[in-house]
Amino acid sequence: MNQQNMVDQPWINRSAFTNSLGMWLMPWALLVLGLTYTGQPGVICLTPMAWLLAIPAG
Numbered sequence: 001m002n003q004q005n006m007v008d009q010p011w012i013n014r015s016a017f018t019n020s021l022g023m024w025l026m027p028w029a030l031l032v033l034g035l036t037y038t039g040q041p042g043v044i045c046l047t048p049m050a051w052l053l054a055i056p057a058g
């Protein structure tokens with residue numbers, strides 16, 4: 001029988017977490033900052049982050 005070593009795994013993989021969040025958070029943040037800079041502060045009240053998070057869910 002093969003004995004496998006048990007390696008302590010972190011509760012969350014930080015690299016994968018930041019990569020997956022950054023993929024959706026960065027375009028949203030750039031959109032909000034760009035539109036706010038052009039004088040449309042109401043864009044922050046919209047929910048584009050919810051839309052972006054819903055895309056992978058289908």
